[in-house]
Amino acid sequence: MTEPLVTVDVHTHIGQHGVHVHDPLASDEVAAWGKVSWDVDLDEHAQAATAAGHSIVLAFDAEPVGVVVDNEYVAETVAGHDNLIGFASVNPTRKDARDRLVYAVENLKLRGLKLGPTYQHFHAHDARALALLEVANEYRLPIIWHQGTTFTPAAIAEYARPLDLDLVARRFPDLPMVIAHCGHPWAEEAASVIRRHPNMYMDVSALDTRPWQFAQSLASAFEYRVFDKLLFGSDFPFSTVQQCIDGLRNGARICRELGIAPITDRDIDALCARDSLTLLGLK
Numbered sequence: 001m002t003e004p005l006v007t008v009d010v011h012t013h014i015g016q017h018g019v020h021v022h023d024p025l026a027s028d029e030v031a032a033w034g035k036v037s038w039d040v041d042l043d044e045h046a047q048a049a050t051a052a053g054h055s056i057v058l059a060f061d062a063e064p065v066g067v068v069v070d071n072e073y074v075a076e077t078v079a080g081h082d083n084l085i086g087f088a089s090v091n092p093t094r095k096d097a098r099d100r101l102v103y104a105v106e107n108l109k110l111r112g113l114k115l116g117p118t119y120q121h122f123h124a125h126d127a128r129a130l131a132l133l134e135v136a137n138e139y140r141l142p143i144i145w146h147q148g149t150t151f152t153p154a155a156i157a158e159y160a161r162p163l164d165l166d167l168v169a170r171r172f173p174d175l176p177m178v179i180a181h182c183g184h185p186w187a188e189e190a191a192s193v194i195r196r197h198p199n200m201y202m203d204v205s206a207l208d209t210r211p212w213q214f215a216q217s218l219a220s221a222f223e224y225r226v227f228d229k230l231l232f233g234s235d236f237p238f239s240t241v242q243q244c245i246d247g248l249r250n251g252a253r254i255c256r257e258l259g260i261a262p263i264t265d266r267d268i269d270a271l272c273a274r275d276s277l278t279l280l281g282l283k
């Protein structure tokens with residue numbers, strides 16, 4: 001049994017092409033990246049998850065872009081695996097959104113909520129979204145927000161800004177929230193938002209393919225003094241724990257060598273060791 005490389009991976013996906021992942025997102029993935037990466041074999045996910053002590057597994061209710069990784073599937077996948085923590089996803093625009101979230105928590109035992117306004121076609125300030133967040137707040141469900149850009153033209157880019165979450169955080173100050181991917185490409189904006197709110201964090205997933213952006217994201221977190229609010233995430237299957245660690249070390253090296261920020265390997269070690277489950281109230 002090998003030692004995990006990181007304490008918690010807050011951002012992993014499951015879902016199979018043709019079952020959960022359809023067009024337009026699937027064909028847009030081919031156009032942007034040359035293949036459909038979002039096609040996860042559960043054995044591969046289980047193997048990848050051995051690189052982390054615990055891994056959060058995300059549902060994704062994003063019909064407008066052709067993706068529905070349903071809450072039941074996530075619940076079945078994590079059942080019996082102490083290292084896997086399932087997060088629900090509910091599109092707030094659904095008429096039965098409240099009931100779906102209550103069911104996901106009470107019956108399926110899912111422990112957080114994944115939202116992606118750009119993919120789900122709602123604005124974070126929409127009354128329907130705030131109503132769903134009331135439910136999340138009652139259960140203290142941590143929320144992972146995809147608040148950043150995406151390749152698919154089927155998404156609505158103007159719903160993707162990290163700044164949109166400031167109002168949400170003011171309204172729900174006790175709700176733990178994570179901005180995924182450091183809010184790419186708006187890492188400075190994301191850092192400026194999370195530093196205002198004690199329960200806000202951002203994850204470093206899916207940045208390793210862009211070394212310069214990754215370095216800038218780390219530098220922004222450092223400059224805004226929120227480096228201790230960076231949570232480790234891989235965005236499997238789009239990246240792996242090891243690729244993300246390599247990207248973090250490379251980003252830190254770029255920051256040092258260019259004299260941007262003195263981020264050390266020990267800072268990266270601390271990030272990898274961060275106990276995100278405790279920070280998100282999941283222990």
Ligand SMILES: [Zn+2]
Binds near residue numbers: 011013180235
């Ligand atoms: Zn993701």
